Amino acid sequence: MNPLSQSKSLSLSTIAIISGAILALFGGMLIFTNPNQRQYEEFAEEQLSIYAKENLCQADASGLDQVIKSQVCHMMVEAGRGQIPRVIRETTQRKDYLVLSIYETNLYLYRFRTIGIFNYFYVLDVDQLYDQN
Numbered sequence: 001m002n003p004l005s006q007s008k009s010l011s012l013s014t015i016a017i018i019s020g021a022i023l024a025l026f027g028g029m030l031i032f033t034n035p036n037q038r039q040y041e042e043f044a045e046e047q048l049s050i051y052a053k054e055n056l057c058q059a060d061a062s063g064l065d066q067v068i069k070s071q072v073c074h075m076m077v078e079a080g081r082g083q084i085p086r087v088i089r090e091t092t093q094r095k096d097y098l099v100l101s102i103y104e105t106n107l108y109l110y111r112f113r114t115i116g117i118f119n120y121f122y123v124l125d126v127d128q129l130y131d132q133n
Helices: 012-032 037-056 064-082 084-091
Strands: 092-096 101-107 110-117 120-128
Touching: 037 064, 037 084, 037 092, 037 101, 037 110, 037 120, 064 084, 084 092, 084 101
Parallel strands: none
Antiparallel strands: 092 101, 101 110, 110 120
16 A cells, blocks of 8 residues: 555544634734724825815816816815814714724715725715705
């Protein structure tokens, strides 16, 4: 009998232990990298400023009055950046699921839903709460 030809197989309990250890390690990584409220506020401040400039401050026409309104809007967004974290903090509800968090921010016309996982944020959706017309 050739000892090299014998294959050794892992027992079911060994596979279970290895699988459990990998799962525990992955779960620990998720828990450790679940972003906190402060990190969300920094992310939301940047995203809200970008969203406002790209969607709310754009001129509808090429007329001078529209260009001026657009520039004033951009300046107001920049001037108000210091207040954005406070507004976000007051209008955000965090659901902490230990391995990830879901943030829902309700601002006057819009609701933003964001997931935080692995120290990153992903915007799930942006809903317009009221018709502007």
